[in-house]
Amino acid sequence: MVTLAEVAARAGVSASTVSYVISGKRSISQATQDRVLRAVTELGYHPNASARALASSRSNVIALMVPLRSDMYVPVIMEIVMAIAATARAHGQDILLLTGGEGPDGVRRVAGTGLADAIILMDVELDDKRIPVLREASMPAVLIGLPSDTADLTCIDLDFEATGAACADHLADLGHRDIALIGESRSVYQRRTGFAARTLEGFRQRARARGVRAVHRPCEGTFESTAGVLTRILEERPETSGFVVQNEAAIRPLLTLLRQFGRVVPEDASVVAICPESVALQSSPQLTSVSIPAERMGRGALELVMAHLSGRPTAGTTLIAPELAVRESSLSAG
Template sequence: MANIADVAKAAGVARSTVSYALSGNRPISRETRERIDAAIAELGFTVNAGARALATSQTMVLGLLLQFHEDEFPPAMLQYILAITTAARELDYDILMVTDDHGPDAIRRITSSNMVDGIVLLDVTHDDPRLPPLRKARQPAALVGLPRDTQALDVFDLDFSEAARLLVDHLHELGHRDIILVSPPRHVFERGGAYAWRFRDAALERAAQHGLNLYPHYGESQQPAIEESLNAILDTRAQATALVVHNDASIAALPAVLRARGTVVPRDLSVVSLYPRNFGRTFLLPYTAVETSPDRLGRQAVQHLVRRIADPNYGPPVVRFIEPELTDRGSTA
């Protein structure tokens, strides 16, 4: 395996010059930099992470903290993980994914030991217990998800309230009066998933403003309960002409459920939802929907975090919402 001495010999420079080129601690000429880069590529040299950390006080690693709950639908979370890891690699950062059930201890462990330069927090809850140790950490952080208290935090999220209003307005303009809303499972609300009630409460408020009947129901996240729940809801609300689905597992299962019932969209039932485009392609979803934009959220969070790592005084903390965009796929009438 090639080392710094091999790179220095191939480039015709001193070992210290290679070290300066890798760490950026001293300026070197463009010509010298190009020779070193060519030698690195030719020899397949990889910088030792420990040595780089000693030289630069940076690990070039971001911590990604999340939890996989057994009672949730993993494909939705994977959309965010992919977006964040892709954005990190584009900026030459690696990802240390931490799924410790006790998040506060995990944050203290990886920050006090300087394992990472910064942290991206997923699966954020309303009163997230990971936030106090995160605020005390030397390393900066970016949250994908809105907590109750955003003080001293950089936060990125979809505007779920506006997404709800957008979908209800769309159905109102088409003349629908009786609308079903399938929300995330009850346990998401109980765990403090604020996005769930932000969407539900805004939808109920907008429906009331329009004089519509909006019937909220908890959905499920695991089979066979998903299909059983959807069928029970549709049977109970047989008078409804439109369906809003804010539940990834339920929308993924909906095409099969409607085919089995002989329900034709939009002739018999108008359907709207919110999910990422890639998620929709994976499950062949033909529904008019708000794009939840995990790629944009992940990219914004990582880019902002890396700027904060480079300059701890990079502006005040931000709370930034992605504006929802409705894509009409012809599932409403």
């Protein structure tokens, strides 16, 4: 069995520093935390959970409410979940998975029974019905996403409003005067899911500010639905030459359909995607994109939970700035 001392030796720090990183009881520099957590993972160190639980009167369990919806892109969700789970293991915590469909009742059950010390919520809506339950229960919580009212909440997310704005800016800088956002499924907008609504708002605001004509169309992501969306866009606005895609399932159909419509990417049409970097790099042509920092969001959420449980102040919003990588799919207009 791997010992605390062995982890300390691998990380090049004292055993007490390893203990502080795992417990979260003291503020440790990010570089040192990274070295310790890497050593924990490499050596497969597992703190004695039962002893820690008896000493702290905690369950050492973090509840994670994961969305299980057909209109959500599962690979990104699972990447976030894996990052949370790996970071939890490094801190000697276990994860209790809840389905997003349990909603307020699921949060109420966890908070009322003491099944977990804290909860992480994903798939956050602007008017999320789980938030009032959290506030009533006063349970330590971190949201991956932003509701409309973030007062007294701890949230972490990609800055999706800035992401929408960055995509519109890029196309406007290239001289595109008619642009379109091909978005998530209609149901995602009907639920007022935060990431999609904020991206759309940033896209629209920046397009107006740049004097660019912009249109938004939800898309189910199938070949047939993408064909219908693209056909309608080009019928209504035949001069559209810039496309932003925030629906991973629609990316491949869109590239195929643009070719079928006689619009070569990037010579005749520029495409910018909001998607995992792997999706952008595996496309042909490789896509100009804003990547989803899934691993960073998951790890950051769990670290915020541990800070909360150690008594350090965490209320506030952590927004990750978007990074737009220019690749082969975008080019100056005409």
